[in-house]
Amino acid sequence: MRVIINCAASVDGKIALPSRKQTRISSEDDIARVHRLRAEADAILVGVGTILSDDPKLTVKEKYARGKNPLRVVLDTHLRTPEGAMVLNDMAPTLIFNSLKDGSYGNAELFRCPENNGHVDLNCVLSELERRGIGTLMVEGGSTVIWEFLRQGKADELNIFLGDMVIGGRDSPTVADGRGAQSIEDIVKLEFIEARRMGGGVLLRYRLPS
Numbered sequence: 001m002r003v004i005i006n007c008a009a010s011v012d013g014k015i016a017l018p019s020r021k022q023t024r025i026s027s028e029d030d031i032a033r034v035h036r037l038r039a040e041a042d043a044i045l046v047g048v049g050t051i052l053s054d055d056p057k058l059t060v061k062e063k064y065a066r067g068k069n070p071l072r073v074v075l076d077t078h079l080r081t082p083e084g085a086m087v088l089n090d091m092a093p094t095l096i097f098n099s100l101k102d103g104s105y106g107n108a109e110l111f112r113c114p115e116n117n118g119h120v121d122l123n124c125v126l127s128e129l130e131r132r133g134i135g136t137l138m139v140e141g142g143s144t145v146i147w148e149f150l151r152q153g154k155a156d157e158l159n160i161f162l163g164d165m166v167i168g169g170r171d172s173p174t175v176a177d178g179r180g181a182q183s184i185e186d187i188v189k190l191e192f193i194e195a196r197r198m199g200g201g202v203l204l205r206y207r208l209p210s
């Protein structure tokens, strides 16, 4: 399975306001690119933090791309996804990985995985997605989930759109929060693929060495 992390950040690396509220960072070209990527992916994954702050639909907008909506995947250890969350609508199937139970939750399917350091275990998540035939998984955030995919070496590619703005603020979430590298050995190394101008911003693509 190919795992692509995609996110949009300000020039200072912030991905939302200090309140954690979503703000538009991507250019129109970049939004179209993200929707094309979604349409080509088999699944889109986010953490419950993104569900709680942004309430995203995680579907493909017809305006930007044609194609089926991929499977929506949420990492939600203790089932904090609100009952009325958009990700539970009937526009696409949704799979919630949690550590409590199998079964269903609104339109979503629940799949139980063990906890690892207090969160759903990524090995369990990725092997179940592979078992279901997911060939390309797009990880769309937020910062805690991105850090875990990078730290655990579970991603093949990192795409960051850098918008033409500075958000600032010590409390604004960044591309990768979590605990971060505790020593030089923990720093996640990247291999540059390309930089592409898109509207007023720049798309940066990196490969993760295997």
Ligand SMILES: NC(=O)c1ccc[n+]([C@@H]2O[C@H](COP(=O)([O-])OP(=O)(O)OC[C@H]3O[C@@H](n4cnc5c(N)ncnc54)[C@H](OP(=O)(O)O)[C@@H]3O)[C@@H](O)[C@H]2O)c1
Pocket (backbone or CB within 6 Å): 006, 007, 008, 009, 015, 016, 017, 019, 020, 021, 022, 023, 025, 046, 047, 048, 049, 050, 051, 053, 054, 075, 076, 077, 078, 080, 118, 119, 120, 121, 122, 140, 141, 142, 143, 144, 145, 146, 148, 173, 177
């Ligand atoms: N600009 C962008 O491209 C973009 C995209 C998406 C989100 N965002 C922003 O990102 C922010 C949300 O980021 P966030 O860090 O608060 O939340 P997040 O990364 O979306 O979700 C983190 C939560 O996911 C759960 N989780 C379950 N298993 C996990 C695992 N194995 N590894 C990591 N997390 C796991 C944990 O909660 P439990 O322990 O309760 O399960 C964890 O606290 C918002 O401000 C949002 O606007 C920006």
